[in-house]
Amino acid sequence: MHECKLYVVSGENYHPDRGLLEVMEAAIRGGADIVQLRDKASPKRELLRKARAMRELTRRLGTLFIVNDHPDIALAAEADGVHLGQDDLPVASARQMLGPDRLIGVSTHALPQAIAAERAGADYIGAGPVYPTGTKPDRPAATLSYISEAARAVRIPFFAIGGIHPGNAEDVLAAGASRLCAVSAVVGSPDPEEACRRLRGYIDRRQASRPPSPSAAARARLTVNGRAVETPAATLLELAAEYRLADRRVVAERNGEVVPRASWPDVPVREGDRIEFVHFVGGG
Ligand SMILES: Cc1ncc(COP(=O)(O)OP(=O)(O)O)c(N)n1
Numbered sequence: 094m095h096e097c098k099l100y101v102v103s104g105e106n107y108h109p110d111r112g113l114l115e116v117m118e119a120a121i122r123g124g125a126d127i128v129q130l131r132d133k134a135s136p137k138r139e140l141l142r143k144a145r146a147m148r149e150l151t152r153r154l155g156t157l158f159i160v161n162d163h164p165d166i167a168l169a170a171e172a173d174g175v176h177l178g179q180d181d182l183p184v185a186s187a188r189q190m191l192g193p194d195r196l197i198g199v200s201t202h203a204l205p206q207a208i209a210a211e212r213a214g215a216d217y218i219g220a221g222p223v224y225p226t227g228t229k230p231d232r233p234a235a236t237l238s239y240i241s242e243a244a245r246a247v248r249i250p251f252f253a254i255g256g257i258h259p260g261n262a263e264d265v266l267a268a269g270a271s272r273l274c275a276v277s278a279v280v281g282s283p284d285p286e287e288a289c290r291r292l293r294g295y296i297d298r299r300q301a302s303r304p305p306s307p308s309a310a311a312r313a314r315l316t317v318n319g320r321a322v323e324t325p326a327a328t329l330l331e332l333a334a335e336y337r338l339a340d341r342r343v344v345a346e347r348n349g350e351v352v353p354r355a356s357w358p359d360v361p362v363r364e365g366d367r368i369e370f371v372h373f374v375g376g377g
């Protein structure tokens with residue numbers, strides 16, 4: 094998740110003559126590294142069919158896949174997670190349904206909502222709408238000021254969203270965003286792959302020109318439960334806290350050896366480590 098920089102959300106009304114998978118595949122080939130199925134019109138069975146097709150596509154292309162609004166569809170389609178708005182299910186309920194490993198994203202329109210989402214255990218947030226947008230016409234713009242506030246105060250990844258296109262992406266990045274999310278500018282473009290390539294280019298150039306922060310320099314690359322991750326955690330306890338497992342009934346293994354819980358604060362996590370968090374199943 095931390096590595097994801099360009100998030101593309103589907104919107105089939107923007108491409109009536111082309112299929113969902115064709116457009117999303119083009120977006121991924123152009124550089125989208127996380128995609129979302131957002132479909133307000135289809136009945137649930139149809140939604141599940143689309144979600145399964147997008148799961149297959151994203152598995153093949155190695156991209157994260159999120160379902161908008163519906164944790165049950167996310168589970169049934171084996172998606173990587175769900176995205177929830179302020180009027181959707183609360184994070185805690187979705188977490189109960191999805192378990193600790195799936196991603197939960199939350200829409201936020203002002204800083205207090207971002208802080209609340211972070212505290213509730215969201216894995217990432219959407220921050221916007223940065224600009225007024227026809228994709229969500231009733232929602233007033235949160236403006237670039239919110240992006241600057243989020244950049245200062247939010248620790249989990251945040252994606253700027255709302256009215257973003259190649260013509261204003263640099264302004265959004267200059268305001269402090271390092272991740273962008275778009276619907277119409279990509280899926281409504283005659284060339285979604287090129288639209289993503291341009292957005293991705295701005296993101297990557299901005300990232301290359303930023304001095305590496307001390308915390309970024311200190312991040313270690315590990316494998317956690319089989320997934321390659323980057324983490325600022327220095328100890329096993331900090332890593333467990335990052336995964337919200339510090340207070341859970343789990344066993345931790347580091348490079349194949351069980352680490353007693355009492356030692357977690359003292360055991361360092363280092364570049365290349367393989368960490369497994371194993372959940373207890375059942376009572377006892
Ligand atoms: C990445 C991302 N950010 C925001 C939203 C909007 O979610 P929500 O406010 O629930 O509105 P709907 O998309 O459900 O209409 C999103 N979907 N994705």
Ligand SMILES: Cc1nc(C(=O)O)sc1CCOP(=O)(O)O
Nearest residue numbers: 221222226228255256275276277
């Ligand atoms: C779905 C959505 N959520 C938003 C939010 O701010 O929560 S803005 C938005 C629409 C984004 O579409 P486009 O890239 O076409 O402007």
Ligand SMILES: [Mg+2]
Nearest residue numbers: 162177178181
């Ligand atoms: Mg929603």
